[in-house]
Amino acid sequence: MARADQVRRKHLGNAVHFRGLVEISNHCRCNCLYCGLRRDNEKVRRYRMKPEEILSCARLAKKLGYGTVVLQSGEDPGCSAEMLAPVIRGIKRMGLAVTLSLGEREAEEYKLWKDAGADRYLLRHETADPELYGYLRPGRRLADRLADLILLRQMGYQVGMGFMTGLPGAEDRGCRADLKLMREMRPDMVGIGPFIPHPDTPFGREQGGELSETLRMIARVRLMLPYAHMPSTTALATLHPQGRLLGLQYGADVVMPNLTPAEYREDYTIYPGKAKPYDPCNEYRSLVKLLDECGLVMGKGPGHSIFYERRRKK
Ligand code: SAH
Ligand code: SF4
Numbered sequence: 001m002a003r004a005d006q007v008r009r010k011h012l013g014n015a016v017h018f019r020g021l022v023e024i025s026n027h028c029r030c031n032c033l034y035c036g037l038r039r040d041n042e043k044v045r046r047y048r049m050k051p052e053e054i055l056s057c058a059r060l061a062k063k064l065g066y067g068t069v070v071l072q073s074g075e076d077p078g079c080s081a082e083m084l085a086p087v088i089r090g091i092k093r094m095g096l097a098v099t100l101s102l103g104e105r106e107a108e109e110y111k112l113w114k115d116a117g118a119d120r121y122l123l124r125h126e127t128a129d130p131e132l133y134g135y136l137r138p139g140r141r142l143a144d145r146l147a148d149l150i151l152l153r154q155m156g157y158q159v160g161m162g163f164m165t166g167l168p169g170a171e172d173r174g175c176r177a178d179l180k181l182m183r184e185m186r187p188d189m190v191g192i193g194p195f196i197p198h199p200d201t202p203f204g205r206e207q208g209g210e211l212s213e214t215l216r217m218i219a220r221v222r223l224m225l226p227y228a229h230m231p232s233t234t235a236l237a238t239l240h241p242q243g244r245l246l247g248l249q250y251g252a253d254v255v256m257p258n259l260t261p262a263e264y265r266e267d268y269t270i271y272p273g274k275a276k277p278y279d280p281c282n283e284y285r286s287l288v289k290l291l292d293e294c295g296l297v298m299g300k301g302p303g304h305s306i307f308y309e310r311r312r313k314k
Pocket of ligand 1: 034035036072073074075101102103104126193194196197198270271
């Protein structure tokens with residue numbers, strides 16, 4: 001832990017970037033075995049936010065001093081590229097960076113959003129084992145996800161990979177293959193969180209990921225990719241009351257406070273226990289206090305990836 005903390009402080013300083021999360025739709029055409037939003041889960045009350053609602057969350061992000069808005073959803077074709085492009089433009093006009101986490105979409109859609117000003121795209125690889133990947137994400141192939149990550153980077157996006165610890169079926173408890181894949185791909189961002197079983201999925205009775213293993217993985221990625229931006233994930237905070245703090249102490253340098261309106265939040269149930277009806281202003285205050293306690297400060301500006309800044313200068 002101490003070494004990961006030192007490496008983060010040396011390469012990224014003591015700034016923690018705030019990325020305000022807006023969960024814009026919980027419709028999903030995929031059927032991932034691990035996720036509560038999977039297509040076959042009929043218990044989910046589905047919603048899709050309207051452009052003006054998303055923009056008003058972004059205005060709140062601006063007001064609170066966050067540098068980035070993350071738009072996340074299930075893989076929802078109903079959230080059309082044409083509808084989102086002007087929303088992205090609107091957020092960019094507020095002077096904020098935009099990260100997208102909308103699943104696998106068409107190349108033209110990625111392009112339209114990039115042209116509208118989107119900066120980053122999160123597409124966790126989930127597991128580096130192609131066979132397990134095909135089992136966990138029926139009808140999907142790891143090779144396609146990796147090809148999308150390469151395409152997104154070519155288009156100029158900063159890209160994020162990552163995985164869950166303790167996934168059922170993952171024999172490789174040390175996640176060696178995941179680390180190797182990320183060492184090769186050198187993503188700008190890495191998201192690692194524990195798998196949390198959702199009762200209305202085929203994995204409802206499985207064991208979840210462990211705190212210690214998740215922290216160990218975050219620390220190992222920090223040592224391997226000193227400049228990568230890494231969130232101390234909400235899943236980690238859900239698993240343990242000190243999870244968010246521990247993540248930061250083990251090398252994470254990003255937090256993702258939730259800005260989703262209260263009326264939708266409880267329906268964005270990727271995993272259970274996450275839908276705390278937090279007031280965004282309270283969450284902001286408690287995060288700033290947490291940082292203060294461990295000698296960290298809220299980052300200023302968009303908090304772009306250093307790899308990306310270098311690529312841009314070339
Ligand atoms: N639909 C998009 C983005 C939303 S899901 C996508 O899948 O890329 C965001 C992430 O939530 C996924 O990448 C997955 O790693 C994580 N996730 C899904 N189910 C989970 C669970 N039960 N516990 C913890 N994390 C989960
Ligand atoms: Fe859909 Fe993402 Fe959940 Fe898979 S992980 S079911 S793509 S929301």
